[in-house]
Amino acid sequence: MQLRLDPITAENWGAAVAIEVADDQRRFLTTPAVADFLADDAAHPTFTSYLICDGATPVGFVSLGHTPLDTAEWSMPLLIIDRVQRRRGYGRAAMEGVIGHVRGALPAPRVLGLLCHRHNVVAQHLYTSLGFAQAGAPEDGDAELKFRLDLFTETST
Numbered sequence: 001m002q003l004r005l006d007p008i009t010a011e012n013w014g015a016a017v018a019i020e021v022a023d024d025q026r027r028f029l030t031t032p033a034v035a036d037f038l039a040d041d042a043a044h045p046t047f048t049s050y051l052i053c054d055g056a057t058p059v060g061f062v063s064l065g066h067t068p069l070d071t072a073e074w075s076m077p078l079l080i081i082d083r084v085q086r087r088r089g090y091g092r093a094a095m096e097g098v099i100g101h102v103r104g105a106l107p108a109p110r111v112l113g114l115l116c117h118r119h120n121v122v123a124q125h126l127y128t129s130l131g132f133a134q135a136g137a138p139e140d141g142d143a144e145l146k147f148r149l150d151l152f153t154e155t156s157t
């Protein structure tokens, strides 16, 4: 596996909008169609969308960025591994790449947050296994749960 996060350009836009969520997972996403998500991209100038590629093969899509008012607070509004590429380790490898990318950003990020549907147990397993923790107590009616990964590492002597 040789995973890369390629920023979306005119050249790979077609491959990005061809990334599809599996039918049984669509209900977990507010915007399951990549084309719809990208159509709204200009409204979020501090976020960048990426095609996730294994060598020459597009396998997924992810969007990442910091909030406009706080460059230390990052979030990931969308992650999709294509329906035919699921369960091959791409989701885990992509998240490791995402975390590495955010850790390397300047100025130093403090937190990476995301929302996850409360019934999306596969994604929750993935995130918690990578160190994300649920943030705050969900209200009864909430469809989505907040997760966050604290990126500050204290150096002790």
Ligand SMILES: CC(C)(COP(=O)(O)OP(=O)(O)OC[C@H]1O[C@@H](n2cnc3c(N)ncnc32)[C@H](O)[C@@H]1OP(=O)(O)O)[C@@H](O)C(=O)NCCC(=O)NCCS
Residues within 6 Å of the ligand: 021, 022, 025, 028, 029, 079, 080, 081, 082, 085, 086, 087, 088, 089, 090, 091, 092, 093, 114, 115, 116, 117, 120, 122, 123, 125, 126, 129
């Ligand atoms: C969640 C998602 C990104 C996972 O991607 P993936 O490439 O299938 O995941 P991986 O193959 O890397 O597997 C990651 C872990 O989840 C487990 N897993 C993946 N699919 C699973 C399934 N259908 N049932 C049970 N476990 C599953 C794997 O066993 C693995 O666990 P392990 O590493 O502890 O053994 C992918 O299913 C997806 O795109 N879902 C739809 C969109 C979505 O839910 N995005 C997240 C929004 S918060």
